Amino acid sequence: MAETAREPILEVRDLVKHFPLTRGVVFRRQVGAVKAVDGISFELFRGETLGIVGESGCGKSTVAKLLMNLEQPTSGEVLYKGEDITRLSGRALKAVRRNIQMVFQDPYTSLNPRMTVGDIIGEPFEIHPEAAPKGDRRARVRELLDVVGLNPEYINRYPHQFSGGQRQRIGIARGLALNPEIIICDEPVSALDVSVQAQVINLMERLQDEFELSYLFIAHDLSIVRHISDRVGVMYLGKMAEIGTDEEIYEHPTHPYTQALLSAVPVPDPDARERRERIILHGDVPSPANPPSGCRFRTRCWKAEQRCAEETPLLAVPEVLRDAEGPVRHPSACHFAEERTVVPT
Numbered sequence: 001m002a003e004t005a006r007e008p009i010l011e012v013r014d015l016v017k018h019f020p021l022t023r024g025v026v027f028r029r030q031v032g033a034v035k036a037v038d039g040i041s042f043e044l045f046r047g048e049t050l051g052i053v054g055e056s057g058c059g060k061s062t063v064a065k066l067l068m069n070l071e072q073p074t075s076g077e078v079l080y081k082g083e084d085i086t087r088l089s090g091r092a093l094k095a096v097r098r099n100i101q102m103v104f105q106d107p108y109t110s111l112n113p114r115m116t117v118g119d120i121i122g123e124p125f126e127i128h129p130e131a132a133p134k135g136d137r138r139a140r141v142r143e144l145l146d147v148v149g150l151n152p153e154y155i156n157r158y159p160h161q162f163s164g165g166q167r168q169r170i171g172i173a174r175g176l177a178l179n180p181e182i183i184i185c186d187e188p189v190s191a192l193d194v195s196v197q198a199q200v201i202n203l204m205e206r207l208q209d210e211f212e213l214s215y216l217f218i219a220h221d222l223s224i225v226r227h228i229s230d231r232v233g234v235m236y237l238g239k240m241a242e243i244g245t246d247e248e249i250y251e252h253p254t255h256p257y258t259q260a261l262l263s264a265v266p267v268p269d270p271d272a273r274e275r276r277e278r279i280i281l282h283g284d285v286p287s288p289a290n291p292p293s294g295c296r297f298r299t300r301c302w303k304a305e306q307r308c309a310e311e312t313p314l315l316a317v318p319e320v321l322r323d324a325e326g327p328v329r330h331p332s333a334c335h336f337a338e339e340r341t342v343v344p345t
């Protein structure tokens, strides 16, 4: 990302999504709520890739759906160029949707098996006919196939005639069709073989430069987003635990959860692997319907103290690091944040 491009294109403010838990068939009553996203704030800057990482169920896809306006938040705001898109409807919402597109996790189920690739990639033009006049659409789809590295002659083939990596290229081509500014990628490479993951990530990086895209890139482990992200946010049980540039997060993590996740990242160098410290997390992730009081990570944190049960740590530069200089000084939601070198360099 260019150093000068610090203009936020999306601003997420205190976003909350609680799914009601109900009981009873005739008299439905609410007995609780799944706190899938529980007060998350971050910015996505123009032209950058923000990685969002966390274990299964921590709320990543719910964040994606809220940003896409596919779910209504319980509270909070999503500002796109300063305008809260959660309150838009009709034509105004449609106009914003054109600029925020999504690439889904599973290229095997997200493409309609009965549609040709040409129809799949051209489908967004049915909803936004102004994006490409009818006579130009086939040519535009061929162009998009070429852009994502597929043979334009494949336009009449069906999804089952492609490999997983090729299918994800089709999903990306569809995401690009309307010339969006932002692409939300919900685990776009998790279902692919490791060798193919790198190819798809390289393609996405090339497209980002070519089309000046901003990416929100969701993954469940830190190694996948390392290469592509300018910044990374680490989520735990509906909250953001730590957020920073890739240097801040990978080399100077200060939140125990980030440190534990990093200690599990594969290290190619055998000497470094020998020297590294493994932090094994014990216990399961608690239910988001009944999260722990105070710090949500406290039931698995080896540093937890009484204060952690009583006071919810805010995502901010920790008090003890306020006077520090350099990359250790970044937001971390921990009362006892401190730097720890988990992966030897």
Ligand SMILES: Nc1ncnc2c1ncn2[C@@H]1O[C@H](COP(=O)(O)OP(=O)(O)OP(=O)(O)O)[C@@H](O)[C@H]1O
Residues within 6 Å of the ligand: 019, 034, 035, 036, 054, 055, 056, 057, 058, 059, 060, 061, 062, 063, 220, 288
């Ligand atoms: N429509 C819904 N109704 C009720 N609960 C939901 C709904 N959607 C998600 N949840 C719950 O919200 C929590 C967060 O789900 P979400 O899909 O956002 O997690 P995730 O981080 O994307 O997980 P994964 O890595 O498995 O994709 C989970 O406990 C999930 O069961």
Ligand code: SF4
Residues within 6 Å of the ligand: 255, 256, 257, 295, 296, 297, 298, 299, 301, 302, 303, 304, 305, 308, 313, 333, 334, 335, 336, 337
């Ligand atoms: S606030 Fe307490 S429980 Fe939470 S991460 Fe920090 S030390 Fe652990």
Ligand SMILES: [Mg+2]
Residues within 6 Å of the ligand: 060, 061, 062, 186
């Ligand atoms: Mg998900």
